Amino acid sequence: ESATVYSKPRRLRADEIPGIVDDFRRAARNAVDAGFDGVEIHGANGYLLEQFMKDGANDRDDEYGGSLENRCRFAVEVLDAVVGEVGAHRVGIRLSPFLDYMDCADSDPAALAGYMVRQLNKHDGFLYCHMVEPRMAVVDGRRQIPHRLLPFRKAFNGTFIAAGGYDREEGNKVVEEGYTDLVAYGRLFLANPDLPRRFELNAPLNKYDRSTFYTQDPVIGYTDYPFLDEDHNSSKLS
Numbered sequence: 001e002s003a004t005v006y007s008k009p010r011r012l013r014a015d016e017i018p019g020i021v022d023d024f025r026r027a028a029r030n031a032v033d034a035g036f037d038g039v040e041i042h043g044a045n046g047y048l049l050e051q052f053m054k055d056g057a058n059d060r061d062d063e064y065g066g067s068l069e070n071r072c073r074f075a076v077e078v079l080d081a082v083v084g085e086v087g088a089h090r091v092g093i094r095l096s097p098f099l100d101y102m103d104c105a106d107s108d109p110a111a112l113a114g115y116m117v118r119q120l121n122k123h124d125g126f127l128y129c130h131m132v133e134p135r136m137a138v139v140d141g142r143r144q145i146p147h148r149l150l151p152f153r154k155a156f157n158g159t160f161i162a163a164g165g166y167d168r169e170e171g172n173k174v175v176e177e178g179y180t181d182l183v184a185y186g187r188l189f190l191a192n193p194d195l196p197r198r199f200e201l202n203a204p205l206n207k208y209d210r211s212t213f214y215t216q217d218p219v220i221g222y223t224d225y226p227f228l229d230e231d232h233n234s235s236k237l238s
Contacts, residue, residue, distance in 0.1 A: 004216075014062050017074060020048075025081040028091070038090035041075075041082060043116070044132055045094075046102030049075040053097075053112060056105035068108075068115055076119050088123040092161075096132035098148065109134075110151070117155045129156045130184060133164030145170060153180055168199045187213075194227045203228055 012020070028039045043049040051057045052074040058065050064073050083091050095116055097109040106112050113131065120126045134146040145165050153160040162174060163184035171183040189195045191208035198205055212221025 011060070014064060017064065017077070021074070021077045021081050024078045025085045028082045028086045032086045032090060038092065038127060039082065039086065040130065041078060041091065041093040043075050043078075043093050044096035045099065046104040049078060050096065050104050053116075054104050054106040056100070056107070057103060068111060072112070072115055072119070075116070079119060079123070083123050083126070088126040091123075091126060092128040092130055093120065094130040094132070094163075098134035098146075099132055100135075113149075113152050114155065117152050121155075121157045126158050128159040128161055128182075130161040130163060133162060135164075147174070147179065150179055168202070190222070191225050193223075193225060198228060201228075 024041070031039050041049070043053065046057075052060075052064060053071050055071065058071050060066070060070075063070055065071060079091075079093065093116075095113065097106060097113040097116070099105075117129060120129055129152070131149050131152060134148055149160075149162050153162075159181045161182040161184050162180035163186065166174070166183050166185060167188070171185070174180050175183060185195060187208045187210075188205060190213070191206040192198055195205075197203070206225045209221060215221055
């Protein structure tokens, strides 16, 4: 099986950016027309918008590089276009200011997070801000979530979602304590299609297989984890 050949990335020209912003706008319209309740703008995890936002990746010297405002300009233009198309009440955003992923790091992540929250607040009724915790630390053999998102939850006018390494117990705790409004689960949800029910019953969870997180296969790793009442694949149960 031959390896996938990817095109070499290149720097976007400034005159290409409005077309990309319009792609986001049209994608949002298409999603809503197709029956989705809303859209989440992906401004995290080393993807295009974050590559512009973070000074570790963005070395441009035009209006899309340099200052924090300039680096965030592309993301804000996308934000404004999508909100203008489908309404702030249908739009959320995912941000990961503290992550250093795919060489996408920022020298002042707190300033970046604060700036972006202020841009969100300009849109009355903006649905949610979904932010990724700094990477977990392991202390005395036990992983500890840094819990450094509270200032941004307090600053944001809408619903705040925290993500990053949460389990059932820790998720319940941070919501009860008012640290966040909601908790997002990724790896656990991928491996447990009935995760809310398992949490409700405090049932054992399927173990996730990290090696199948990013595959071309439409089934393996995505739709082959068993539900609680299935035992055809009990070897994945912990």
